[in-house]
Amino acid sequence: MKQQKQHWYNYLWIWSVIYFAMGFFHILFAWLGLISFFLPLAFAIGKGSKGFCNRYCDRGQLLRMLGSQKGFSRKKDMPEWMKGKFFRYGFMLFFLAMFGNMLFGTYQVFHGVANLREVVTLFWTFDVPWQFAYGGATEPWVAQFAFGFYSLMLTSAILGILTMLFYKPRSWCVYCPMGTMTQLICKAKAGR
Numbered sequence: 001m002k003q004q005k006q007h008w009y010n011y012l013w014i015w016s017v018i019y020f021a022m023g024f025f026h027i028l029f030a031w032l033g034l035i036s037f038f039l040p041l042a043f044a045i046g047k048g049s050k051g052f053c054n055r056y057c058d059r060g061q062l063l064r065m066l067g068s069q070k071g072f073s074r075k076k077d078m079p080e081w082m083k084g085k086f087f088r089y090g091f092m093l094f095f096l097a098m099f100g101n102m103l104f105g106t107y108q109v110f111h112g113v114a115n116l117r118e119v120v121t122l123f124w125t126f127d128v129p130w131q132f133a134y135g136g137a138t139e140p141w142v143a144q145f146a147f148g149f150y151s152l153m154l155t156s157a158i159l160g161i162l163t164m165l166f167y168k169p170r171s172w173c174v175y176c177p178m179g180t181m182t183q184l185i186c187k188a189k190a191g192r
């Protein structure tokens with residue numbers, strides 16, 4: 001079988017591994033995830049293209065590496081409903097609502113009306129104790145944002161990996177909220 005040519009950006013998956021490992025040892029590293037959050041949007045706004053998704057996204061590269069190179073993916077087609085606008089836009093709105101909720105939680109801690117919760121919440125439901133990764137070294141709201149943002153990043157990474165296992169390697173990219181947002185920006189820029 002013909003080997004796919006490897007480029008430097010094919011190894012950006014390493015950043016995903018480093019990011020989650022750093023957040024395991026110290027939650028404040030979760031703030032670095034904002035890079036992955038804003039870069040796709042900046043690319044789409046600046047260039048009007050999905051260049052970031054196509055080449056430079058660490059998560060996209062991680063799913064490609066695990067699914068295609070390592071063979072962990074069943075490589076089946078996703079159900080049609082998962083590719084449809086209703087699900088993709090609905091998931092994006094849900095994700096943005098959860099992001100807003102996380103910001104509201106940070107705001108409450110900032111104003112002292114809520115206590116810092118040293119947990120990582122998976123699938124917006126299950127609280128996993130994570131106090132071992134925080135030594136009280138900073139303002140509580142700074143830590144609250146980190147716990148909340150790491151929860152979103154870890155939840156979406158697990159969803160991405162599960163989708164990779166069951167369907168094609170980069171099936172997560174079909175309904176990734178960042179991908180949906182960049183697609184909308186590109187369409188708006190192209191006047192479609």
Ligand code: SF4
Nearest residue numbers: 053057060173176179
């Ligand atoms: S769709 Fe999401 S996970 Fe996929 S490459 Fe784009 S930003 Fe990365």
